[in-house]
Amino acid sequence: MxxxxxxxxxxxxxxxxxxxxxxxxxxxxxxxxxxxxxxATGPVPMDSETELEETAAPEVTETEAETTEVETTAAETTAAATAVTESEDAATTTGAEEPEVYWVFESTSLENEKITHTKLADYKVTLVNVWATYCPPCLEEMPYLAQAAREYADKEVGFMGIVSDISENEPDQALLDIANQMISDAGIEFTNILASDSIIHSILAGVQAVPTTFFMDSKGNLIGKVIVGSMTLEQMREHIELALAEVAQP
The missing domain is CATH 1.20.5 (Single alpha-helices involved in coiled-coils or other helix-helix interfaces)
Incomplete structure (x- = not known):
């Protein structure tokens, strides 16, 4: 060439x-x-403006409503919240029983009422829904939460929401207005509390996306499954019934 x-x-x-x-x-x-x-159609990261740290993905099961059910224990869910219990070291001992995990928190509701973890003792099961004002899937499931709360009002099942993007220390009035409007439009009547320091350390430390739903017994122990993503009304009923069956066991 x-x-x-x-x-x-x-x-x-x-x-x-x-x-x-x-x-x-x-x-x-x-x-x-x-x-x-x-x-964007599934669960929304807790902080949409901050890239989340890479972590090992848990084994999950996806449902028709793009909901993730995470098989977990109470100790795993609150591993980041070391202040919640002083007996974690006992679990590291070979053969030692896993300690009870109790959510200890104090916060203020959207109605400016002081709420503490003792509220969980009023019910056999409490559904705790973590949501945010910027989250479309949260808005989507709100009417279902309102309906489920009405259906289980006389069955010793409580409901509580945590508005993860509104700080109790410095609440943003514009976000408060949005949150109250979302709740009003959905017909929600149960208590919704703000992200206080204790809420952040004991609960939100283990949440990476919203909505996330927990089921707690009267002592504050995690029961059932942690649900990441929005649920249908049927799914809520199913998980509530499973939680009630679990606490009914001797």
Whole structure:
């Protein structure tokens, strides 16, 4: 091959590599955009403006309502909240019984009422729903929460919401107005509390996306499954019944 032709072939090879890199980058960007659009229909990260730390993904089961049921124990869910119990070290001893985990918290409701963990003792089971004002799936399941609360009002089942993006220390009035409007539109009558320091340390430390729903017994122990994502009314009924059956066991 003539030297001049060889030079042209080298130039063509370089241009081909550059074009391949550009096309590859464009496809990656398109795929990311599509992934973001898909994720928006599921649970929303706790802080939408902050990239979450990478953690090992738990084994999950997806339901028709894009809900994730995470098989977990009380100790696993509150592993980040070391202040909740002083007996965690006992669980590390071989053969030692797992300590009871009790959510200890104090906060203020949207009605400016002081609420503590002792409220859990009023019911056999309490459904605790963590949500945020920026979360479309949270808004989607609110009417179902309102309906479920009415259905179980006389069955010793309590409901409590935690507005994760409104700080008790510095509540934003605009967010308070949005939260109250969302609750009013959904017909919710149960208590919703703000993110106090103790709520952040004992509960929100283990939450990475909203909505997240916990089921607690009268002593504050986690029972049943932790639900990440919005639920239908039927799903709520199913999990409440499972929780009631669990606390009824001797």
């Amino acid at each position: 003539a030297p001049s032709h060889h030079k042209y072939w080298k130039l063509f090879a370089v241009l081909l590599v550059v074009a391949t890199v550009i096309l590859s980058t464009a496809c990656t960007g398109k795929k990311s955009a599509e992934a973001t659009k898909t994720e």
